[in-house]
Amino acid sequence: MSFGFDGVTVELGGKTAIEDVDLEVEPGAVTAVIGADGAGKTTTSRTLVGLLSPSQGTVRRPRTDAISYQPEAAGTWRDLTVTENLAFVARAHRLAVGSDRHWELLELTGLGPAADRLAGDLSGGMRQKLAVAMAMLPRPEMTVLDEPTTGLDPMSRAEVWRLLARAAGEGTAVLATTTYLNEAERASHVVVLDNGRVLAAGTAQSIRASFRGSLGVSATRPVSAPAWRRGNVWRVWAPDGPLPSGAQMVAPDLEDVVIAAALARRGAS
Amino acid sequence: MSGYLAETRVVSRRFVDNLAVDGVSISVSAGEIVGLVGANGAGKTTFIRMLLGLLRPDQGQVMLFGEAPTRTTRRRIGYLPQSLGLYEDLTVRQNLDFTARVFGVEPPLLDGDLASVGDRLVADLPLGLRRRAGFLAALSHGPDLLVLDEPTSGVGPLGRADLWETIHGAADAGAGVLVTTHHMDEAEQCDRLVLLSAGRAVAMGTVEEILAGKVTVEVTPVDTAADLTALESAGFPVLPTGAHLRLPGVSMASVRTIVGDDVGLVESRSSLEEAFMTLARDS
Numbered sequence: 256m257s258f259g260f261d262g263v264t265v266e267l268g269g270k271t272a273i274e275d276v277d278l279e280v281e282p283g284a285v286t287a288v289i290g291a292d293g294a295g296k297t298t299t300s301r302t303l304v305g306l307l308s309p310s311q312g313t314v315r316r317p318r319t320d321a322i323s324y325q326p327e328a329a330g331t332w333r334d335l336t337v338t339e340n341l342a343f344v345a346r347a348h349r350l351a352v353g354s355d356r357h358w359e360l361l362e363l364t365g366l367g368p369a370a371d372r373l374a375g376d377l378s379g380g381m382r383q384k385l386a387v388a389m390a391m392l393p394r395p396e397m398t399v400l401d402e403p404t405t406g407l408d409p410m411s412r413a414e415v416w417r418l419l420a421r422a423a424g425e426g427t428a429v430l431a432t433t434t435y436l437n438e439a440e441r442a443s444h445v446v447v448l449d450n451g452r453v454l455a456a457g458t459a460q461s462i463r464a465s466f467r468g469s470l471g472v473s474a475t476r477p478v479s480a481p482a483w484r485r486g487n488v489w490r491v492w493a494p495d496g497p498l499p500s501g502a503q504m505v506a507p508d509l510e511d512v513v514i515a516a517a518l519a520r521r522g523a524s
Numbered sequence: 525m526s527g528y529l530a531e532t533r534v535v536s537r538r539f540v541d542n543l544a545v546d547g548v549s550i551s552v553s554a555g556e557i558v559g560l561v562g563a564n565g566a567g568k569t570t571f572i573r574m575l576l577g578l579l580r581p582d583q584g585q586v587m588l589f590g591e592a593p594t595r596t597t598r599r600r601i602g603y604l605p606q607s608l609g610l611y612e613d614l615t616v617r618q619n620l621d622f623t624a625r626v627f628g629v630e631p632p633l634l635d636g637d638l639a640s641v642g643d644r645l646v647a648d649l650p651l652g653l654r655r656r657a658g659f660l661a662a663l664s665h666g667p668d669l670l671v672l673d674e675p676t677s678g679v680g681p682l683g684r685a686d687l688w689e690t691i692h693g694a695a696d697a698g699a700g701v702l703v704t705t706h707h708m709d710e711a712e713q714c715d716r717l718v719l720l721s722a723g724r725a726v727a728m729g730t731v732e733e734i735l736a737g738k739v740t741v742e743v744t745p746v747d748t749a750a751d752l753t754a755l756e757s758a759g760f761p762v763l764p765t766g767a768h769l770r771l772p773g774v775s776m777a778s779v780r781t782i783v784g785d786d787v788g789l790v791e792s793r794s795s796l797e798e799a800f801m802t803l804a805r806d807s
Contacts, residue, residue, distance in 0.1 A: 380563075
């Protein structure tokens with residue numbers, strides 16, 4: 256069975272944090288929820304794991320002890336060693352401490368040589384890999400990680416996504432949130448949130464294909480069409496008609512698609 | 525005397541046993557946007573604090589407008605810290621009046637989204653509006669040099685596009701801009717880049733210059749899991765991307781020895797992120 260949301264709305268302190276969100280988190284796959292600060296990523300995570308209740312809609316999730324949750328920047332105990340962190344999770348799940356699984360995860364994350372170092376002394380990338388290992392340890396049915404890659408260098412980010420893919424390979428349903436749009440390629444399913452609402456959903460490929468109208472490059476800002484700056488040139492968007500004269504047609508990337516969708520929504524509201 | 529607005533000459537700074545910045549030399553000219561790109565902990569903020577004169581380098585030299593940093597040079601700089609540098613218990617208007625008085629200039633007009641929130645406390649505003657107010661405060665005295673520490677961190681694509689328009693506007697009007705980011709995809713917004721890894725500048729130049737000659741081997745696997753495991757066990761950097769595996773900075777021949785003859789291999793141009801991985805690994 257698949258986990259996720261059907262039309263979920265969550266109110267926080269009288270404000271709508273997320274509104275009418277659909278979400279599929281399938282066993283064996285990684286779903287990425289992408290959005291800016293305040294878009295509703297943490298609310299989505301906390302609601303999915305049962306820490307918040309929706310005011311509308313249905314949340315599908317496994318029983319609580321089959322869920323792992325790593326909140327943003329808080330998943331590890333900094334004054335415990337790598338080994339102690341993993342042992343703590345094992346005890347919390349009434350599993351054997353120092354089992355084969357423990358060694359397997361140290362191997363998988365490359366944290367073996369750092370097993371006796373305090374989590375607080377690890378680099379950001381290593382600490383996040385430890386957080387993922389802790390989430391994977393009990394082989395949960397669903398694991399939810401809030402911004403596991405924020406601020407990490409590109410190699411560490413890639414390694415974290417590879418670990419998430421590995422967790423999915425063990426049959427876990429994985430949800431990770433991120434602010435990096437270019438990480439969409441690493442997930443099998445993507446939901447882009449904007450101001451608490453779904454702006455785009457699908458695979459990276461299908462979201463790119465959903466672009467409506469024509470996109471051009473122009474050396475100057477056109478007056479008649481929506482445009483946004485990319486370096487020393489402008490992207491010009493013609494949602495319905497032809498591109499303004501002087502604009503060269505280009506294929507939209509994910510960033511363009513999301514900007515256009517946000518502009519369209521802003522225009523409609 | 526150099527013609528640069530800002531220049532560092534092999535500056536280094538150590539905190540206890542951590543060499544946060546290690547011999548970094550950069551320059552920023554008028555009208556130019558220089559991007560300092562690196563992960564958290566790469567040394568970006570330490571570097572900026574040295575450039576501003578807030579932190580003394582252990583080694584090397586910082587020059588602002590051709591002289592060592594002083595309070596006079598500080599007047600010609602607009603600095604937007606990551607924390608935005610606003611007083612949360614003052615209103616937007618009070619913050620901007622305060623900044624204007626410090627610099628002895630007229631406070632700026634509040635326009636657009638900010639016009640209706642001038643009397644609200646900064647603490648009560650959403651992050652997007654706070655960031656706009658921070659930008660306005662940093663720009664209000666017409667600085668010659670803008671120093672922006674992660675100005676777009678946590679901002680969505682549309683909000684980022686808006687902020688970059690402001691930054692380009694300042695550069696087009698003649699200001700030099702030094703901006704830090706950990707978003708690789710913002711690099712295209714900069715005229716020149718400095719890639720920072722573990723305190724060191726591992727590459728410098730335009731995006732084109734940095735990407736020149738950088739290749740990534742793209743593998744179309746027959747059995748994804750088996751090929752991934754084999755390549756990782758052989759010590760290759762592997763990035764699963766859609767239906768492919770991408771291996772930055774390796775040779776086709778070396779990949780071929782691992783995956784066998786049935787697997788499709790193509791050599792493609794590296795993305796900036798992939799080039800950064802190769803540079804950081806080889807440095």
